Amino acid sequence: VPLSLLAQTQNLPAPALAPSNRYYFLVGIALETGPAEVIPPLDAEEEALWRAMARMVIALPRILETELRDATGLMPSEYAVLMHLSEQPHAAMRMSELAQMGTLSGSGMTRVVERLTRAGLVERIKCDEDARGQVAVLTDRGLARLAAAYPDHLLGVRRHVLDHLAGLDIKALTEAFGKIACEEPLPFS
Amino acid sequence: VPLSLLAQTQNLPAPALAPSNRYYFLVGIALETGPAEVIPPLDAEEEALWRAMARMVIALPRILETELRDATGLMPSEYAVLMHLSEQPHAAMRMSELAQMGTLSGSGMTRVVERLTRAGLVERIKCDEDARGQVAVLTDRGLARLAAAYPDHLLGVRRHVLDHLAGLDIKALTEAFGKIACEEPLPFS
DNA sequence: GAAGATTGAGATCTCAATCTTG
DNA sequence: CAAGATTGAGATCTCAATCTTC
Numbered sequence: 001v002p003l004s005l006l007a008q009t010q011n012l013p014a015p016a017l018a019p020s021n022r023y024y025f026l027v028g029i030a031l032e033t034g035p036a037e038v039i040p041p042l043d044a045e046e047e048a049l050w051r052a053m054a055r056m057v058i059a060l061p062r063i064l065e066t067e068l069r070d071a072t073g074l075m076p077s078e079y080a081v082l083m084h085l086s087e088q089p090h091a092a093m094r095m096s097e098l099a100q101m102g103t104l105s106g107s108g109m110t111r112v113v114e115r116l117t118r119a120g121l122v123e124r125i126k127c128d129e130d131a132r133g134q135v136a137v138l139t140d141r142g143l144a145r146l147a148a149a150y151p152d153h154l155l156g157v158r159r160h161v162l163d164h165l166a167g168l169d170i171k172a173l174t175e176a177f178g179k180i181a182c183e184e185p186l187p188f189s
Numbered sequence: 190v191p192l193s194l195l196a197q198t199q200n201l202p203a204p205a206l207a208p209s210n211r212y213y214f215l216v217g218i219a220l221e222t223g224p225a226e227v228i229p230p231l232d233a234e235e236e237a238l239w240r241a242m243a244r245m246v247i248a249l250p251r252i253l254e255t256e257l258r259d260a261t262g263l264m265p266s267e268y269a270v271l272m273h274l275s276e277q278p279h280a281a282m283r284m285s286e287l288a289q290m291g292t293l294s295g296s297g298m299t300r301v302v303e304r305l306t307r308a309g310l311v312e313r314i315k316c317d318e319d320a321r322g323q324v325a326v327l328t329d330r331g332l333a334r335l336a337a338a339y340p341d342h343l344l345g346v347r348r349h350v351l352d353h354l355a356g357l358d359i360k361a362l363t364e365a366f367g368k369i370a371c372e373e374p375l376p377f378s
Numbered sequence: 379g380a381a382g383a384t385t386g387a388g389a390t391c392t393c394a395a396t397c398t399t400g
Numbered sequence: 401c402a403a404g405a406t407t408g409a410g411a412t413c414t415c416a417a418t419c420t421t422c
Contacts, residue, residue, distance in 0.1 A: 041343070045359050046351055052366035053350065057246055058292055059370040075412085096382060103247055108413050110384055132382045132421045154230070161242065162235055164368040170234050172357055177241035179353040181248040264390085285404060297391050299406055321399045321404045 060160065067156045072149035077104055077112050079153065082121060082138065082146040091138035094127065098136060121145055249349065256345050261338035266293055266301050268342065271310060271327065271335040280327035283316065287325060310334055 042050065065076050074082075080103050085091050099109040113136050116122040121142030127133030138146075165173065231239065254265050263271075269292050274280050288298040302325050305311040310331030316322030327335075354362065 042346075042351070045363075049354070049359050049363045049366070050346055050350065052363045052370065055291060056366040056370040057249055060246055077412085094382085095384095102244060105414055106383070107385080107415080111412080114384095127382095130382080130422075134383065157231075157239055158229075161239065161369060162231070164365045165238070168361055168365060169357065170238050173362075174234075174238045174241045176353045176357060177238070177245040180350060181241065181245040266390085283404085284406095294392055295405070296393080296407080300390080303406095316404095319400075319404080323405065 063160055064153075064156055068149070068153060071152040072145075074145070074149055075112075077108070078116055078121075079146070079149060081109075081112055081116060081136070082142055082149075085122070085136060085138040086143060086146055091143070092135050095134045095136065116142065252349055253342075253345055257338070257342060260341040261334075263334070263338055264301075266297070267305055267310075268335070268338060270298075270301055270305060270325070271331055271338075274311070274325060274327040275332060275335055280332070281324050284323045284325065305331070 061076070068074055068076060068079060072079075080101070081098060084098060084101050085093055095109055095113065096106065098104075098113070099106045104112060113122055113124065116136075117124055121139060123137045123139055125135050125137060127135050250265070257263055257265060257268060261268075269290070270287060273287060273290050274282055284298055284302065285295065287293075287302070288295045293301060302311055302313065305325075306313055310328060312326045312328055314324050314326060316324050
């Protein structure tokens with residue numbers, strides 16, 4: 001690793017980089033690295049895009065989670081379960097189906113549904129066809145809770161996301177996001 | 190809450206929704222809700238966009254984290270610290286500066302830097318100017334570790350993200366992501 | 379034996395409280 | 401007393417092991 005060691009910042013152990021040697025290991029290639037690169041480094045536009053996107057991907061879930069929690073007392077994973085159930089014909093889903101919606105592992109889903117059951121928003125019943133299975137069913141209170149939370153969430157999605165994407169090619173963007181997320185199965189599953 | 194209660198799926202307690210009444214509380218408005226809506230619901234294109242984006246925002250960090258961990262043994266938060274340090278003139282930053290980069294809370298940063306220090310990738314030294322402060326400095330081993338991890342990470346970013354965004358308006362997209370992430374300060378800080 | 383679901387153990391992260399210094 | 405940083409407590413989530421049923 002051919003690196004110039006230089007300026008001590010305080011008055012101590014080997015700092016690693018000279019003031020003028022700036023490295024961009026997340027997005028760009030080190031400016032003064034010697035060895036030939038196999039992977040093409042990012043150009044300036046790509047670097048700016050990825051920096052913005054990396055920040056967005058971290059910030060957005062936090063912003064929405066905080067708002068959702070403050071406004072409704074629900075966690076995103078809980079909201080997602082209620083929502084997915086509400087979209088099913090009988091407001092019912094197997095635990096494994098729920099987990100396969102992609103937001104949670106199997107054991108994580110067990111615990112979320114357990115919380116929701118304790119809160120009376122969901123009921124767990126044995127599956128008729130397969131005695132191994134459990135079916136989660138949305139209760140009236142669960143649906144009411146979802147309906148009450150929905151306007152806040154919709155407002156957040158509009159204000160924080162969609163308003164900023166106005167003017168872009170929505171269909172192309174949708175397709176691109178789909179490829180980023182779906183190309184490979186999620187880590188667990 | 191004017192909702193038709195219908196079909197029992199198994200043979201049990203009140204399921205909440207009729208098979209034909211599908212609700213979309215994450216992205217669209219319930220199809221058959223009565224009361225006038227204040228917030229405009231999402232149209233079909235917006236709904237598809239948000240569904241894809243919500244999935245992407247969840248999946249992408251997991252994909253990159255899994256790859257990074259398998260390839261290098263580093264967590265994303267650890268990689269971020271090494272990277273941010275490497276980009277500073279003397280490879281040194283105050284704990285609070287590090288935390289303000291947006292990825293972690295103050296206490297979270299304390300713990301990440303503690304891990305990195307134990308691993309010999311970072312050193313913690315007292316701040317000259319302000320005896321309350323701590324300065325984290327990248328070590329040679331830390332820089333070497335970052336340099337070794339970088340190609341894998343770059344490859345992942347290219348393959349999983351940038352390749353799929355080719356053809357879109359990069360500058361507009363960068364600006365949009367910036368607005369989504371930066372508009373308001375992050376939850377903590 | 380494999381699949382559906384749950385439980386135990388371990389990791390990471392945030393919030394609130396604490397300690398130290400300006 | 402405010403700010404920088406750390407520590408204690410609590411929450412959520414994943415992985416691996418377990419239990420039940422096909």
